[in-house]
Amino acid sequence: MTSNINCNTCIIKSSAAKELNSEQLSALGKNCVQIFFKKGDVIFKEGTFSVNITYLREGVVKLHTEGKSSQILKITKGPGYLGIPTTFEEKINHYSATALEDCNICFIHTNIFKSFIEENKKFAYEIIVELCNSELELFQKCVSRTKNNIYGRLSHALLFFSEKIYKTDNFNLPLSREELGNFINTTRESVSRVLAELDSKKIIQIKGRQLKILKPEALKELSDV
Amino acid sequence: MTSNINCNTCIIKSSAAKELNSEQLSALGKNCVQIFFKKGDVIFKEGTFSVNITYLREGVVKLHTEGKSSQILKITKGPGYLGIPTTFEEKINHYSATALEDCNICFIHTNIFKSFIEENKKFAYEIIVELCNSELELFQKCVSRTKNNIYGRLSHALLFFSEKIYKTDNFNLPLSREELGNFINTTRESVSRVLAELDSKKIIQIKGRQLKILKPEALKELSDV
DNA sequence: ATTAAAAAATGATACATATCACACAATATG
DNA sequence: CATATTGTGTGATATGTATCATTTTTTAAT
Numbered sequence: 289m290t291s292n293i294n295c296n297t298c299i300i301k302s303s304a305a306k307e308l309n310s311e312q313l314s315a316l317g318k319n320c321v322q323i324f325f326k327k328g329d330v331i332f333k334e335g336t337f338s339v340n341i342t343y344l345r346e347g348v349v350k351l352h353t354e355g356k357s358s359q360i361l362k363i364t365k366g367p368g369y370l371g372i373p374t375t376f377e378e379k380i381n382h383y384s385a386t387a388l389e390d391c392n393i394c395f396i397h398t399n400i401f402k403s404f405i406e407e408n409k410k411f412a413y414e415i416i417v418e419l420c421n422s423e424l425e426l427f428q429k430c431v432s433r434t435k436n437n438i439y440g441r442l443s444h445a446l447l448f449f450s451e452k453i454y455k456t457d458n459f460n461l462p463l464s465r466e467e468l469g470n471f472i473n474t475t476r477e478s479v480s481r482v483l484a485e486l487d488s489k490k491i492i493q494i495k496g497r498q499l500k501i502l503k504p505e506a507l508k509e510l511s512d513v
Numbered sequence: 514m515t516s517n518i519n520c521n522t523c524i525i526k527s528s529a530a531k532e533l534n535s536e537q538l539s540a541l542g543k544n545c546v547q548i549f550f551k552k553g554d555v556i557f558k559e560g561t562f563s564v565n566i567t568y569l570r571e572g573v574v575k576l577h578t579e580g581k582s583s584q585i586l587k588i589t590k591g592p593g594y595l596g597i598p599t600t601f602e603e604k605i606n607h608y609s610a611t612a613l614e615d616c617n618i619c620f621i622h623t624n625i626f627k628s629f630i631e632e633n634k635k636f637a638y639e640i641i642v643e644l645c646n647s648e649l650e651l652f653q654k655c656v657s658r659t660k661n662n663i664y665g666r667l668s669h670a671l672l673f674f675s676e677k678i679y680k681t682d683n684f685n686l687p688l689s690r691e692e693l694g695n696f697i698n699t700t701r702e703s704v705s706r707v708l709a710e711l712d713s714k715k716i717i718q719i720k721g722r723q724l725k726i727l728k729p730e731a732l733k734e735l736s737d738v
Numbered sequence: 739a740t741t742a743a744a745a746a747a748t749g750a751t752a753c754a755t756a757t758c759a760c761a762c763a764a765t766a767t768g
Numbered sequence: 769c770a771t772a773t774t775g776t777g778t779g780a781t782a783t784g785t786a787t788c789a790t791t792t793t794t795t796a797a798t
Contacts, residue, residue, distance in 0.1 A: 353656060357660050359656055359659070359660065361652055361655065361656070372645060373644075373645035373646070373648040373649045373652075374645075374649065376641065376642065376645045377642050377645055377646070378649075382649055382652060383652065402638075405634065405637060405638055405641060406634040406635070406638060407634065409630065409631040409632065409634065409637065410631070412630060412634065412637035412638070412641065413627075413630055413631060413637070415641055416601065416630060416637065416640060416641060416644065417601065417602050419598075419641065419644040419645065419648065420597060420598035420599075420601045420602055420644065421598070421602070422648065423598040423644065423647065423648050423651065424598045424599065424603075424607055426648065426651045426652070426655065427586055427598075427607060427608070427651070429655065430586065430651065430654065430655050430658070431578060431584055431586070433655070433658075433659060434584070434658060434659070434698045435582050435584070437754070437755090438754080438755075464774095464775070464776090465775075465776065465777095466775080466776095473659045474755075474756085475755080475756060475757080476775085476776075477755090477756080477757080477758095477776090477777085477778085478754095478755065478756075480776060480777055480778080481755095481777085481778075484777075484778085496763095496764080496776090662784075662785090663784080663785075689745070689746090690745075690746060690747090691745080691746095699785075699786085700785080700786060700787080701745085701746075702746090702747085702748085702785090702786080702787080702788095703784095703785065703786075704746095705746060705747055705748080706747080706748080706785095708747095709747070709748085721745095721746090721793090721794075
């Protein structure tokens with residue numbers, strides 16, 4: 289399902305788009321379509337040519353590499369941009385994006401995005417802020433991925449879903465055991481085992497993908513070394 | 514050793530600074546000092562308050578976390594910016610920087626840097642390009658750090674030094690065994706062992722820090738899975 | 739030079755985690 | 769509904785790498 293949109297009246301603008309004047313917003317609306325993706329849908333694929341900046345209005349998306357040793361690089365909840373780095377200068381997507389929950393995504397022509405950067409200082413400024421934050425986040429992730437053991441990494445991931453994505457301690461995991469493994473760099477078997485152990489210790493309660501976090505403090509302790 | 518500089522005549526400007534007009538370059542010169550760092554000197558330290566954007570004119574720098582499980586996040590050769598993400602919005606350095614070779618570094622007031630972004634679209638544009646590239650690089654690193662084994666990661670690191678930093682296959686390693694371990698996420702013992710084995714297989718020749726790469730193809734093969 | 743201190747090499751062992759194998763459950767497909 | 773397909777749990781085993789212990793080499797200090 290795709291629909292044209294009116295960016296002037298949009299209430300989930302990015303910090304950058306908030307800096308655009310009404311004329312620019314109209315131009316944006318003409319160079320932008322909103323597309324709905326169902327949970328599980330592929331949004332864009334590693335290796336393909338990219339001509340749009342994608343703005344995740346609402347929903348949850350994973351950015352990941354393909355292949356047998358597929359790796360989940362980032363899971364992000366809207367609103368926010370997906371993969372500016374990939375689209376901006378180079379034109380090939382360096383990773384894939386898949387919807388983990390139903391999503392509404394705006395596809396913005398790279399050209400108009402670039403023209404805003406060149407026309408509007410404040411817009412550019414906000415994009416820079418966004419990129420800086422996202423790079424710092426990546427550094428964090430890079431560090432935590434390698435200095436925690438599986439218990440720590442999995443605990444961290446569960447807290448991430450609970451606190452950052454679903455904002456509740458009782459939710460359905462958006463990933464299979466195998467995908468969880470790809471997210472925290474381990475195998476599906478190890479994920480199963482650790483989940484089972486956390487369950488038996490009454491730190492969590494897990495049944496299939498249904499997760500209830502009983503002792504968030506215990507997870508917190510496991511996850512920070 | 515610190516000296517004022519004339520940015521108008523500087524010949525190792527960043528792509529961004531190339532977009533500045535002569536008036537802006539004069540302003541830059543007044544808000545900027547160049548400082549020389551000897552090999553081993555600390556440039557800035559994790560946790561400290563940062564008020565400058567740092568531009569590495571020449572030399573080699575490592576960005577790293579502190580503490581017993583210190584981790585080297587990135588090794589970079591000038592010219593190029595160091596740690597814009599840290600300095601830009603937030604004001605606390607998220608990691609430390611140390612010179613691996615003698616360096617000349619410009620310390621630029623964050624304020625003038627920001628004002629250029631707001632005054633000069635092309636400057637902002639180039640900074641965005643820079644940030645995008647650096648984020649993509651980080652993604653790469655994140656992936657390769659976790660899907661290669663120690664042989665692969667070390668081979669990759671050796672090729673990195675040879676190809677990207679020193680541009681020769683015969684050079685002195687800028688890192689101790691322990692630091693190499695921090696760079697590729699392993700222990701000093703494992704680094705020793707793998708270096709010894711690569712040496713015994715005549716893929717490299719290592720004596721102390723003196724490294725000669727005999728079979729770069731063999732390293733290449735080991736490093737890409 | 740002589741000694742002290744730090745860095746590196748190397749062997750033995752321990753341990754976390756991957757891999758393999760299979761049973762079982764859940765979900766899709768005709 | 770039966771059957772295939774995919775996902776999951778769990779035990780047994782293998783393996784890479786960390787850790788510990790000791791020796792050797794290199795570097796720095798007196």
